[in-house]
Amino acid sequence: MTSRLVHIGVHDAANKNAGDTLLYEVTRRAFEQALGPIEWLLHQQWQIFDEETAQKINADFDGIVIGGGGVFLRDQAGADIQNSGWQWNSTIAAVKAISVPIILYATGYNRFRGQEDFPPVFTSHINAVYEKAPFFSLRNTGSMRAIERYLDPCPNREVRRQFCPTTLIWQLYPRHRAMAEGYDSSGQRRLAVNAAFDRPHLRFGADQDLELDRLAEAMKKAQDQGWAILNVCHKDLDQQFEPHLKRAGVDFQRTDITNLSPGGIMAFYASVDAAIGMRGHAQLIPFGLRRPIFSIISHDKMAYFLQDIGHPEWGAEITDPALGDRILAFLSGLQKDPEDIRAKLASAQTACWQETERNFERIRSVL
Known part of the structure; x- marks a missing residue:
């Protein structure tokens, strides 16, 4: 019925x-x-x-x-x-x-x-x-x-x-799951990065430019190590990160997904090797497609999610002077042993799905 x-x-x-x-x-x-x-x-x-x-x-x-x-x-x-x-x-x-x-x-x-x-x-x-x-x-x-x-x-x-439904794309959208699995064998090294610019007075510490320059410099070092840098904009205003990337000498590609369809958004994240993000969904969506994530924490919700999935090491505070080093260490670990992080991602993402299934038993009983 x-x-x-x-x-x-x-x-x-x-x-x-x-x-x-x-x-x-x-x-x-x-x-x-x-x-x-x-x-x-x-x-x-x-x-x-x-x-x-x-x-x-x-x-x-x-x-x-x-x-x-x-x-x-x-x-x-x-x-x-x-x-x-x-x-x-x-x-x-x-x-x-x-x-x-x-x-x-x-x-x-x-x-x-x-x-x-x-x-x-x-x-x-x-x-x-x-x-x-x-x-x-x-x-x-x-x-x-x-x-x-x-x-x-x-x-x-x-x-x-x-958990946010976007963490469940793997189970809910078989077509995009297949796209992600197919991409993994492509041999590319595409790194998505997102910085958020809503409410900057509440997001950043005492020196916003310093903190964003630190992130941009990490992207330059990643590029020097062979990563292709994609500046991903979930809203048009996220383009404000680009002057920092240019100042750091990063040859980046802008990927503005503000106006993409739901399918287009999932297809984009299915075709990256890792996602570094400040917006919540710049992490939740790739996680749902089992893409490695590293969170730039300027809002407590980012740390909350990492704690819940048992991987607080997959993130750092925007104000952390060692932010760049931590990102590069994460990327180095991913390059050296990609199967290890993929196994951890699969375990954490599966746990989100299993909890969802239990929750729907309750929902089914009350509707």
Whole structure:
């Protein structure tokens, strides 16, 4: 039997961010693979969700899926947080009017280091959602602990971990898995690098130029060792890294995936040998395709993910004076023993999938 679900997210590439362009499609694919045929109604999370909307959904649908993505953020461009304090633009009265199950799926606590706390309405709103959500999940343990500070005890409710669906591409998209497997025998050495430039005052330390120059100099050394450098832009503003690459003498290729289709984004990451990234999805997507990753940590969520998969060594703080040396050591290890890191990647990625399968047993029981 076909289920009818509402998917609240950022649809149709509304915020011009490659990670989100892919994420919401992959989320639906995960549900369809686990639960069977689904008829979806796509609702933009920034669009007002009021009591009238809730009543219509109660009458016509079996449940509401919210997420994934970094929805717990107060300052996203295009969002109105007056009603909720976070990215879902719904009133508390509307949430309380919902009578079908809410599935909060693989969401992220995206508050930056040093960023202002959520407004007072957030605590009341997220508790209203918690009461209505028999499956309430965040995409890493650090996000779980952070959101739990706002939650009151609620009978028969718990905060669960559900990894971002983009970490599951290997199992969900056989065609792109085959592309990645085929690429591995091509003998190329393509290194993707991504630097993020949203909220730079919250991302970087005391000397942004120094930190980015340090990263660019590492790319120059990698190029001198035979790597082809691809500057990957998930948003157009990520091109701001290029003056640093030019200053370091890097002969790089710009790969702007801002406007690519979901399939195009996966095809790109299937054809790299490793990915160094500052944006979350510049790491989660290649991980989902079992590409070696090294995270440039300018947001806690990057470290949270590495801790959860048991490989904190696959990353370094943007402020670390030894950042360049650590990247080069990672690349050296990859070149010397690629099978070792591929085995570790396969084990970690498989664990994400197995946890997802267990979570869908719970979701299946409440829908």
